[in-house]
Amino acid sequence: MSKNDHISLPELADKQSADSIKKPVILQDDQLSENTSDDIDKPSSVILPHADLKISSDLAQATIDRLATLSELEYELERTETAKSLNNMSVRSLDKLVKKVRNKIESETSESLIIDTEPYSEPVLDITSVADQICQILDDHIACKDAVKFAATLWILMTWLIPASHILPIAWINAPEKRCGKSTLLTLMSRLSKRSLPTSNITGPALFRSIESYKPTLFIDEVDTFINESEGLQGILNAGHSRDNPYIIRCVGDDNEPLAFNVFGAKAISGIGKIPGTLIDRSIPMTLRRKMKSETKKRVRDLPVDITNTIQSKLARWSDDNLMVIKAAKPVLPLYINDRAQDNWEILLKIAMILGDDWLEKAHNACIEISGIESDEPSLSEQLLADIQTVFNLHETDRLLSKHLLAGLCKDPEMIWSTLNHGKPITLHQIAKRLSEFSISSKCMRALDSYGKEVRGRGYDINDFQDAFSRYLS
Template identity: 75%
Template sequence: MSKYNQIFDPKPADELSADSIKKPNILPDVQPLETTTDDIDEPSSVILPQQDLKVSLDLAQATIDRLATLSELEYELERTEAAKSLNNMSVRALDKLVKKAKSKIKSENSDNLIVDIEPHVEPVEDIALIVSLIYQILEDHIACTHAVKVATTLWILMTWFIPASHIAPIAWINAPEKRCGKSTLLTLMSRMSKRSLSTSNITGSALFRSIEQYKPTLFIDEIDTFINDNESIRGVLNAGHSRDNPYIIRCVGDDNEPVPFNVFGAKAISGIGRIPDTLIDRSISLTLRRKMRDETKKRVRDLPVDVTNKIQSQLARWSDDNMLAVKEADPVLPISINDRAQDNWQILFKIAMLLGDEWLEKAHRSCMDISGSDSDEPSSNEQLLSDIRTVFSLTQTNRLLSRDLLTELRRDPEMSWSTYNEGKTITLRQIAKKLSAFRISSKDLRAFDINGHEVRGKGYDINDFQDAFSRYLS
């Protein structure tokens, strides 16, 4: 026997020890209890559901809500097992749901920008008295025409009837110069309108998110400082005018998923000068004027909050009680204003019908004073078209070289083209771009120049304008 066999040859084991290894002690049988009870009546939302059970929607939502309250580290430690427990949901899907739940919690915990006014306890018996008070407050603080005060009063009431309105006309507060009370009027309107949200500047994304989240009456001051160069904001304001197409779509989230945002609602804007034509078309113009030196107006800060809060409370109750009546009202609108202007004024006329014949007559006169004279005000493209027709007539020719057309447009002091570009003349490229909207373009032709010589060059033929003249200037 080798030495290796001697070293590793095991010795005989003790019989008792061997038996104990082969036959381990067996515990006595334990009799199961006849019934088992659980002192927890309902499953706790903090306990993850069993993997072999189908999770109910309520329990799944409770689990997601709990996960949304965890710290980043705590969530990372639980997310994989939590996803498995939720019917083997993918971790990616769980991350999205938890992120959404976190956003909801953050929104609920943040300071709310909107204040909801409780409706007046008693029904409003004399709404005419409240409306007269609103008109008087405007009279005490703002220098403007009677028509503007009437339109503003009705617009304030309109903010309480947005659910009954198909069109939400923009209140465009404007003035030729500063210190005419634009910000003052904006503040007054916000203190008597429903769910007011005021700002002096806003980005496009903040605009549509605020409208979607808060459903406010939005008041934007000094819009002239940023609106003309911001297509995003113009697009949101334009879309929010009608229920026909109230959605804009933006890509959001890590995956850039397209999400619709409803931007319909009441909006008031103020600024100096002209705003884009598309906004003017969707607005009721509230033009202010600077007060006279001997004219006295009160300060808004001296207007008691209790007064405007009571007005809001009474309007909240009156609108609740008369929402259906306003929605079903069918007023006769002035036929002398264009279709878009009729759309803008319709909700104001509906409200005026409920206020009585006196206010219906006021609404009609206000409408004609504000929109009757300028409802067909041409856009800059239409104005150019009209002025070109005038140039053809004055030069008594059917063909004009482009350079000669430009000379004639800037020659006439009644036309604005010599100062079109911030004091500089309009360019040939800009003329061509504007005319392209009417499918009119320059071409090679022979024409007489301003010195009476027949020359060849780029120019315009009057025959190419006839269709546009008939459609837009007749």
């Protein structure tokens, strides 16, 4: 080595260091596996699973439950990546599952709309005295016939015995005019019934969702103001009458997926005037009257809450202890009322049977009185049949042309047909449509006009009415 090639020790150390940087030691694969290790608590395979690792249903459900608690923004930031981690689930499917859990959470947090009653601490051995107390409360606050008080009392007890009921009649609280106590009776019944949910107005979707979610006893005030304009609402109320057909089908969600909703439940409605005939047929009418100036009734707001709460508590305990007894009861149904009325009153008569002979007699008489009043009110089609029979008898003929029948119906001022259509007379088409319900139709014929002259045209033969007259007017 020449003099010029001499390198000092410090320079040599620096050169070796530089060489070590330029030429790092490269370990073989087997050396790498032997000398490297993770310094974290869990292996990376747990934190970053392999592509073919399947997520368990429990872990997936826990993830969905957590997502349902996030804000809208937080969920949007996570939904895509989380869907991939859940075995490459579609984001759309994840949205549906999260929404379902959110709806369940909202339903559980909304239970404050319904109050569950704590059963009485001791068995209720004298349920008759509780029924008598309820009846007295109704008498103290409402001007009505005894039959209505008895029916309302038994209906209140029925709300605590839904599992024992196959038919749940609607309580139809009505009056001819305002200030007859309809809202007062509705309020009293709601304070004594099970899981009461009062409202002054409700839409069809809100109705079936409320029944499905809360299983309430529903109290709808002023139903006459909107029920006739909502066929959907009528259908839901009709469907909730019997266990035989308790479901309605509605399309819900962004995909309009058809779902079944169980709308079987107890309902009380109040209003002035008439409601659709299909609802009346499923109801127990409770008609009120305005109190006289000499009559004095108490105010509902003065009724102590402790009294109604104690009654509810006793009914809760008694119904728990006697549900099967009520279900097994076999009362004798009045023969003088129609089949639908018998269905409506059966559960009330079962309850009255357990209350004792005195209450059974009260219930039996109330059933005949209320159902008798209801049955005296014919439907519009039945009224048309009766008036057509009258027109045939007045003309003393077996055949009438359609135009002559129409003239006869509209001629009598005591009949409703001259002003049926908002002050205008009924039409031939309307007559034909209603008569078709009884399988009666017009036909070409010869008949006599009002002058005794034979004329030709479409008309009706009285012989085609005989079956309907026998079935509906006798």
